[in-house]
Each structure stands twice: as C-alpha cells, then as structure tokens.
Amino acid sequence: xxSIAVRASRISARLGNTEILHDVSLALPQGxxxxxxxxxxxxxxxxxxxxxxxxxxxxxxxxxxxxxxxIPPKKRAQQLAWLGQSELAADDLTVWDVxxxxxxxxxAWLAAPSQADWAAVEMALxxxxxxxxxxxxxxxxxxxxxxxxxLARALAVQAxxxxxxxxxxxxDPPHQADWLGVVRCLLESGVTVVSVLHEIxxxxxxxxxxxxxxxxxxxxxxxxxxxxxxxxxxxxxxxITIHPLAKQWVALPN
Amino acid sequence: MNLYxxxxxxxxxxxxxxxxxxxxxxxxxxxxxxxxKPLVNPLQDPGQTAxxxxxxxxxxxxxxxxxxxxxxxxxxxxxxxxxxxxxPLADPFLLGSASGASLGVALVLAAMVGAxxxxxxxxxxDGTAFSVFGTGWLTRLGLTGAAFGGAMLAVLLTxxxxxxxQHTLRLLLAGVVVGVVLGAMTHMVLLWSPESMQAMQAFMLxxxxxxxxxxxxxxxxVWLLASVAGxxxxxxxxxxxxxxxxxxxxxxxxVPMRLALVAVLALxxxxxxxxxxxxxxxxxxxPHLVRSVVKTTHGRLILLSSLMGGVLLMAADTLARWLIAxxxxxxxxxxxxxxxxxxxxxxxxxxxxxGLAP
Numbered sequence: 049x050x051s052i053a054v055r056a057s058r059i060s061a062r063l064g065n066t067e068i069l070h071d072v073s074l075a076l077p078q079g080x081x082x083x084x085x086x087x088x089x090x091x092x093x094x095x096x097x098x099x100x101x102x103x104x105x106x107x108x109x110x111x112x113x114x115x116x117x118x119i120p121p122k123k124r125a126q127q128l129a130w131l132g133q134s135e136l137a138a139d140d141l142t143v144w145d146v147x148x149x150x151x152x153x154x155x156a157w158l159a160a161p162s163q164a165d166w167a168a169v170e171m172a173l174x175x176x177x178x179x180x181x182x183x184x185x186x187x188x189x190x191x192x193x194x195x196x197x198x199l200a201r202a203l204a205v206q207a208x209x210x211x212x213x214x215x216x217x218x219x220d221p222p223h224q225a226d227w228l229g230v231v232r233c234l235l236e237s238g239v240t241v242v243s244v245l246h247e248i249x250x251x252x253x254x255x256x257x258x259x260x261x262x263x264x265x266x267x268x269x270x271x272x273x274x275x276x277x278x279x280x281x282x283x284x285x286x287x288i289t290i291h292p293l294a295k296q297w298v299a300l301p302n
Numbered sequence: 303m304n305l306y307x308x309x310x311x312x313x314x315x316x317x318x319x320x321x322x323x324x325x326x327x328x329x330x331x332x333x334x335x336x337x338x339k340p341l342v343n344p345l346q347d348p349g350q351t352a353x354x355x356x357x358x359x360x361x362x363x364x365x366x367x368x369x370x371x372x373x374x375x376x377x378x379x380x381x382x383x384x385x386x387x388x389x390p391l392a393d394p395f396l397l398g399s400a401s402g403a404s405l406g407v408a409l410v411l412a413a414m415v416g417a418x419x420x421x422x423x424x425x426x427x428d429g430t431a432f433s434v435f436g437t438g439w440l441t442r443l444g445l446t447g448a449a450f451g452g453a454m455l456a457v458l459l460t461x462x463x464x465x466x467x468q469h470t471l472r473l474l475l476a477g478v479v480v481g482v483v484l485g486a487m488t489h490m491v492l493l494w495s496p497e498s499m500q501a502m503q504a505f506m507l508x509x510x511x512x513x514x515x516x517x518x519x520x521x522x523x524v525w526l527l528a529s530v531a532g533x534x535x536x537x538x539x540x541x542x543x544x545x546x547x548x549x550x551x552x553x554x555x556x557v558p559m560r561l562a563l564v565a566v567l568a569l570x571x572x573x574x575x576x577x578x579x580x581x582x583x584x585x586x587x588x589p590h591l592v593r594s595v596v597k598t599t600h601g602r603l604i605l606l607s608s609l610m611g612g613v614l615l616m617a618a619d620t621l622a623r624w625l626i627a628x629x630x631x632x633x634x635x636x637x638x639x640x641x642x643x644x645x646x647x648x649x650x651x652x653x654x655x656x657g658l659a660p
Contacts, residue, residue, distance in 0.1 A: 102547050125553030132551075138543035140597045142304060149541055152552045158534065183304070185597040201544070205552075 052113075053078040053209050053240040054099055059107035061091075061098050068094045069105070070263045076209075076256075078112075081231060081241040083251035083271070086260035086283055092244040093133055095260070096213050099242070100130040111209070125153035129205035131198060133213040133244075139187030143197050146186055147172055150204030172203040175230050177223070191218035203230070209240045216247055228253060248280065248288065248299035259283050272297065308602045311595060315609035319370055322616040326366030327358055329623050360514075368513030368577060369619035369633070370612040371521035373584050375574040377611020378528055379567050380585030381592075381604045385539035386563045391474060393586035394453075394571040398480030400582075401488070402456025403568075403575035406448035408488045408502060412495035442516045442577070446524070450572030456480050457564050505579035508634015510619050517577040524573035529608065531566040535559060536601035543600075581634045583641020584611050584618075590648060 054076040061069040068091045076082050076099075084092045097103040101116045101124060109116040111128060119127075129150070138146055150172065151165040161169075173179040176196040181189065186197060195218045202210060216224050228250070231241050235255075245251040252271050259267040259279050267279035277290040277297070288299045376394060383392040394400050463476035488506075492499050504512070538559045541549045550556060574581070588611035592603060615633070618640065622631040 097547070100551055102550055120553075121550075121555065122553040125551060128551075130548070130551040132545065132547050138540070140593060140603070141540065141543065141599060142597070145540065145599055146544070149544060149552065152537070152541055152554065158537075187597070 055110040057108045061105040080255040082256045083254035084244045084258045090260040091263040129207035131202035131212040144182040147200045150201040172200040176200040212243045252297040307596045327362045365513045368518045369510045369616045372574040372578040373615025374608045374612035375570045376585040377588030378608040379570040381589040381607035397477040398456040399453040399571045401481040401484040402452035403449035403572045405488045406452025408491045410448040411498040415498045445576040449576035453568035453572040507632035508579040508581035509632045528570045532604040539600035582638040
C-alpha cells in the first residue's frame with residue numbers, strides 16, 4: 049500500500065467573505081502524480097494554496113502524517129514547493145538569481161550558496177531549457193520563457209512534494225511535452241507531484257485525478273479508469289468526451 | 303556580467319562623490335582663490351588662513367559630507383521602500399514617512415521652545431539659543447529620535463489605511479492622505495508655537511546649510527547601521543519580489559521581516575529629515591537611476607541606490623549654492639523641481655511601454 053504524502057480532512061476555506069471550499073477531504077499518494085481538474089471557479093487554486101499552507105482554513109492538513117501547521121515554515125518549505133498561477137516574476141533579477149531563490153529554504157541566513165545549491169539551480173535550468181538565458185533579466189523574457197524560469201525556481205527547491213498551479217500557462221506544445229518529461233523524471237525519483245490543469249488531455253497523463261466543482265471534490269480516482277472519465281465528462285456538462293487515441297486518452301469537444 | 307557592471311558603477315559613484323566633495327568645498331560666497339591662497343601660504347597672513355580654514359572645516363566640509371550622508375540615507379530608504387512595497391513609486395515622501403518625521407521634529411521643537419520660553423526668552427537653560435539646526439549632541443539625537451518616531455507612525459498608519467501592500471493604488475492614496483494630514487498637523491503645531499515658525503521654515507524647505515559635524519556624525523552612524531540592516535534583509539526582499547505567496551511558500555518570515563524593514567526605513571528617513579529637513583525625490587529617483595543602468599539583486603541595489611542618492615544630493619547642494627550666488631537656494635526646492643521633472647518623464651516613458659509599469 050502506498051503511503052500518503054498530503055492528506056486533507058474536512059477542509060473549508062474562505063476568500064474574503066465567500067466560502068470557496070466546502071468540507072473537502074482528499075489524500076494524495078506519495079510518489080504519484082495527481083491532477084486537479086474542474087471548471088473555472090471550482091476552487092482548485094484555493095485548494096492548492098490550502099495544501100501548501102498559504103491560506104488559513106478550517107479542518108486539518110497533514111504532510112507525511114504531521115499536521116502542516118505544526119511544521120516550522122523553513123522545514124515545510126524544504127519538503128513542499130509551490131508554483132503559483134500568474135505570480136510576479138521579479139523583472140529586475142536575472143534568471144539565475146530567480147532560480148537561486150528556490151534554494152532559500154535550504155540556505156542559512158546570509159550564507160553563500162553551497163555546491164549543492166549551484167548544482168540544483170543548474171539542474172533546474174537545464175531541465176526547463178532555460179540555461180542559455182541564465183544571465184538575462186527576467187523582464188526581457190516572453191511569457192512562456194518566464195513560465196519556464198518560474199518552473200525552474202520551483203524545481204530548484206528539490207522538495208519531496210511539488211504543487212503546481214497551471215504550470216502549462218503560456219507554454220508552446222514542445223515545451224508542454226518537455227514539462228511532461230520533467231514530471232516523469234520527478235516521479236521516478238519519488239517526488240509527489242500535484243498539478244492544477246486546464247489542459248484535460250495533459251491531465252489524463254497523470255496517475256490520479258481529483259475532479260472538483262463548486263468548492264467540492266466530486267470524484268477522485270485513477271486517470272485511466274472509465275469511471276473517472278465519466279465523472280470528468282459530467283463535471284464539464286458533457287461538453288467534452290474522453291477518447292482513446294494512439295495509446296493515450298484525449299479529451300475532445302462535442 | 304551584472305556583478306562587474308554593478309561594482310563598476312559603485313566605484314564610479316564613489317569617485318563622483320569625491321569629486322563633488324572637492325567641488326563642494328570650493329563653491330560658496332568666498333571664492334575658490336580667496337580660500338586657496340591663504341591655505342597654501344599660511345605664513346603670509348595668519349588671520350586670513352584661520353578664516354579660510356574655518357570656512358572649509360567648520361562650514362563647507364560638514365555640509366558637503368552631510369549632503370552626501372542625507373542623500374545616501376534617502377536613497378537607501380527609497381530602494382528599501384520600493385522593494386518592500388513592490389512598487390516603483392514608493393519613496394519616503396510618498397508614503398508619508400517624511401511628513402511624519404517632520405511632525406515629530408516640529409513637536410519636539412515646539413515643546414523645547416515652550417520650555418525655554420518659560421525659563422526666559424528663547425534660550426535654553428545652558429544659555430544657548432535653541433534651534434532646529436542646533437549642534438549639540440542631545441539636540442541632534444533628540445530630533446532624530448522624534449523624527450524616527452514620527453516616520454514609523456506615519457508608515458504604520460499608511461499600511462493600516464491601505465490594508466496591506468497588495469493594492470498599489472490604495473497604498474499610494476493612503477500615503478498621500480497620511481502625508482497631507484500629518485503635514486497639516488505640523489502646521490497646526492507651528493501656529494500654536496509661533497516662536498518655532500522661523501526655524502521650521504528653513505527645515506520645511508529642506509536645507510543642508512546648517513549641517514555641522516554632529517549632524518554629520520549622526521547621519522553617518524545611522525547610514526552604517528541601516529546599510530548593515532539592508533544587507534541582512536536584502537535576500538528576503540529578493541524573495542518578496544516573487545510575490546507574497548511565493549515568498550511565504552519559501553518559508554520566509556514575512557511579518558518580522560516587514561516590521562524590521564519598516565523600522566530601518568523609518569530610521570533612515572528620520573535621520574535624514576531631522577538634520578536636513580524635507581528633501582523630496584532623492585529617495586525616489588536614486589533607485590530608478592540605478593535600475594536604469596543595471597538590473598541586480600536587492601543587496602547591490604540598496605548599496606548602489608545609497609551611493610547614487612549621496613551623489614545626487616551633493617550635486618544638488620553644490621548647484622543650489624552656485625545658481626544664484628552669493629545667495630543660495632534651499633536644496634529641497636531644487637530637488638523638488640528637478641525630481642518632479644524626472645518623475646514626469648518617468649511617467650511619460652511608462653505610458654509608452656516600459657518605465658513605471660509595476
């Protein structure tokens with residue numbers, strides 16, 4: 049039996065005066081890739097923020113069996129990396145500097161970057177094909193290039209759990225395929241990957257799916273399971289259908 | 303590459319500061335040759351030599367160094383404020399902290415003039431006339447403390463009014479409101495204590511004319527302290543530039559870090575305002591000028607902005623003495639005119655894509 053990396057029990061969360069998540073419970077297995085999908089406004093990003101500890105909530109979130117709130121921030125940051133949706137990208141810093149910020153959880157205050165930090169940054173930059181522009185400032189990059197730098201920043205943390213909110217935003221098809229390769233590499237090294245995705249055909253490559261609507265989880269199951277496909281079609285009002293194609297599952301509009 | 307460029311600019315700014323210091327010592331109502339002759343030939347006329355020495359040592363050197371230190375403090379505060387609020391328009395003035403600092407100074411001034419008035423005729427108990435530009439250690443430190451308190455209060459008020467730093471527009475609006483309200487309160491204090499009005503006038507316009515060695519020492523001391531604090535907090539500012547949520551996810555202690563930054567910001571602004579009065583736009587322009595030539599991390603940006611602020615204010619001070627010589631302009635008036643023009647240009651450039659886009 050696989051152990052659970054992140055477990056959320058009876059989560060409710062608010063943004064301002066509006067309750068966004070209602071009584072959500074889920075368990076994300078260790079070393080697996082879980083995709084969170086659902087229509088706009090379903091609460092996917094909010095759920096991801098709650099799981100990262102960025103948003104206060106009612107209920108209980110556990111990271112490897114320990115209550116998330118009881119883990120010191122730095123320790124938590126070493127184990128759990130988060131890539132936000134349309135976050136700022138520090139236009140004045142160089143690509144290298146931004147990715148090096150991903151090493152902050154591992155560095156002592158004021159300490160110079162160690163060999164391990166340099167190696168992690170180099171690895172993150174090469175795996176997102178951003179190595180060539182490491183000395184350019186982020187402000188000079190296009191939207192897709194910037195997204196790859198931010199992804200490299202999250203990879204550089206080398207956390208055991210990586211949560212990504214719309215990581216494919218602005219990426220062209222070749223780089224979307226590269227991202228899939230990066231995720232597979234992470235899974236091979238035992239990292240737990242969680243992603244919020246709007247690209248359903250991409251999400252169908254994941255091991256498991258969490259399907260959300262209106263602040264609740266409507267279904268959680270194996271991505272290849274027909275029951276998951278039916279739930280997916282239902283949550284999008286049967287406007288899409290899941291088909292097999294070239295040994296993959298694809299979502300096509302009806 | 304950026305590292306070499308940044309260190310080159312750092313050395314260039316230091317060299318410029320030395321050059322301007324030499325120029326600053328020479329410019330004034332007593333011309334360069336009138337000073338040089340007696341200093342080079344001290345035996346010719348000992349009286350002249352003593353006077354020339356006094357002009358250089360007691361008046362021009364401290365005010366020139368003081369202009370550098372005040373500019374350096376404002377540049378440092380500006381770079382920190384822009385990083386902390388993630389807003390290129392943040393500046394000690396626009397967030398109301400300078401108005402808070404001047405309110406603190408006005409209150410102390412009014413209280414001291416009041417106390418002196420009771421003991422007789424605008425004199426302190428030790429018989430010296432009290433002024434906002436007094437040179438005693440106690441006066442300087444007292445005024446700096448009051449300015450620090452006022453600045454801190456103003457920034458906290460701005461933050462409370464704007465409900466955090468997320469909304470740029472609300473933050474700037476809150477800063478303007480706090481600035482106007484505290485400015486009005488300063489005027490009320492002065493109306494209530496007319497004796498301090500004249501002393502305050504030069505102060506409100508911003509002037510380096512009365513900076514003595516004590517004021518210089520206070521500013522340089524605070525600058526050293528603030529620079530160390532800046533170096534300690536710089537990496538956190540880098541983290542914050544990725545957005546609040548990402549900074550939080552990286553495990554940065556945002557609340558204590560913000561408080562520390564606000565305290566350093568207020569201390570730097572307060573120390574500058576207490577010695578030289580309200581000098582506008584140096585804090586805003588210095589980081590922008592640095593960023594327009596080199597993009598770098600906050601550690602270097604803070605240091606370079608500080609050096610840039612020092613050079614800017616020293617240049618403005620020399621210009622203010624020279625423009626309508628033998629009279630002199632209050633340097634605050636000059637920086638307001640030049641800085642205002644620079645801000646308009648930045649905005650103009652910003653609307654055409656670039657520049658001020660946050």
